[in-house]
Amino acid sequence: MSNALLQKNFIKSKTDNITVSVIVPTHKPNMKYFLRCFNSIKNQTFGFNNIEVIIVVHNTNEQFFNEIKDLVKGYDNVKLLKLDNDKHSASSPRNYGMKFVTNKYVTFLDDDDALKENFIKDSLNYMENNDAQFVSYARKNIRDDKNIVSIKYNELETRIGKEIVYNINKNANDIPFEQAVFVTGKLFDFDLIKKHHILFNENIPVFEDFLFVSEIIKHSKSVCVQPHILGYYYHLNQDSIVNNLNRTDADILNCVEGILNIIETIKSSQYLSKIGLSELIAYVGVTMFSSVNISYSTRCKVRDLMQKHIKLLWFVDENNIYVKNRSKMNYKIMETEIKHPMIAYAISKILKLLRINPILLVSFFTNTFD
DSSP states (O other): OOGGGGSSSOOOOTTOOOOEEEEEEEOOOOHHHHHHHHHHHHTOTTOGGGEEEEEEEESOOHHHHHHHHHHHTTOTTEEEEEEOSSOOSTHHHHHHHHTTOOSSEEEEOOTTOEEOTTHHHHHHHHHHHHTOSEEEEEEEEEESSTTOOOOOGGGGGGGSOSOEEEETTTTGGGSOHHHHSOSSSEEEEHHHHHHTTOOOOTTOSSOHHHHHHHHHHHTOSEEEEEEEEEEEEEEEOHHHHHHHHTOOHHHHHHHHHHHHHHHHHHHTOSSOOHHHHHHHHHHHHHHHHTOTTOOHHHHHHHHHHHGGGGGGGGOOOTTOHHHHTSOHHHHHHHHHHHHOHHHHHHHHHHHHHTTOOHHHHHHHHHHHHO
16 A cells, blocks of 8 residues: 555545546436435545446436436546446345456445535544544535525534544444444445445335445444544435325335344344444334324334333433434334334324424424434
8 A cells, every 4th residue: 555545635646546436326207306415425625536436227218318418528537327227226236346357445325415525535534544444434414405404414513623543453342323224425445345246125115225335344343433623515305305204104114124133143242332323213203293194003013122122222322422412202103113012093184284394303302402
């Protein structure tokens, strides 16, 4: 490894054999969002020509594919791929995109989000300086619609004010759930991913990110977390909100099945604590609360499936800023959703009758009671 890699201000020369691949799965026919995403890669201070962009157009119409094709025309560093299958999550196109990665480092970017302009350049510095297998940054929620309330939880990370390097053999249990669960906002050592054949589980409907990152943690020496540095913009838009509201009974039961599989996987893990488990349980509650058409019988099934795990919701480590700042009212909503299906069903009907978006209500409680 050349000494240039250890300099604080990383500058890639023509002779350095270090470049980065960005994998962008896309299936939403909204060019406004996609253009913002693509421009955030073009505007990287590391230099757009030094970045391999792999766009996987997944299960979408020909018009959207052609629009992207026109957008990236003339860029030799952009690989445009098309994937049609019976999968409905980002796992499949992400796995497909990894087959075409030719570089040492890889990051993942969702098609309606954006990278901060110095994300790649700074990430390389921290990766090399700390001999880390991935570096993770704070995320910022941004509202794309005035009717959407952004949740402040992610922004709490900025209060710590210093980078943290976790030695996997010593203190990996301390890695915050918020930094382990998302695959975006991170730069990964792709050599490690290839060596251990790490892929996204395409059969799990939720938290496939979590399992992917957890598997990387397991095989890492150290990971570098930058809770005080903003690196990724997570955009809340009306399209994703509508999709959440329209979840069906089958969607919820698939979600619960996936969560239960993940719980069993990580319960025996030496590097993920009860904090992570509590967040998984919380996700079930908030997903049901934000889905307006879930039947009473499905809520009863979820209660029966999740009953033995509900106590994990109230695991609070007072020394962990990420957990102790989570709204108690927010947790109470989640607990009610799982333990008391009749009450939850009645609340859902009332909110639907009053045309109140339950997602906004959850966001309100998080902002008010943190």
